[in-house]
Amino acid sequence: MxxxxxxxxxxxxGAPSAINATLYDKPQFQFVAILPVAPIVRFPYIMVGESSxxxxxxxxxxxxxxxxxxxxxxxxxxxxRRRMSKRELFKVMTGT
Numbered sequence: 223m224x225x226x227x228x229x230x231x232x233x234x235x236g237a238p239s240a241i242n243a244t245l246y247d248k249p250q251f252q253f254v255a256i257l258p259v260a261p262i263v264r265f266p267y268i269m270v271g272e273s274s275x276x277x278x279x280x281x282x283x284x285x286x287x288x289x290x291x292x293x294x295x296x297x298x299x300x301x302x303r304r305r306m307s308k309r310e311l312f313k314v315m316t317g318t
Contacts, residue, residue, distance in 0.1 A: 287318040
């Protein structure tokens, strides 16, 4: 981002910008130097599974997936996306 540091420039950044700042050795700009002003959107997340999985809710899925993490298959639209970071957080917090 190139702009005069005059205090009048606003940028609109999404979660991928923050995530990508941690994924790349040399990002194009220093994301941590940007001062957040306010969140403007929120995104709901849902968990969807195949009917062959015996889990009917998140707690049942965790109980199902925890002993067999290699069998649990996740899909993502790509690295550095918000969904990927939420999935990884879910995995770490639940031990799946």
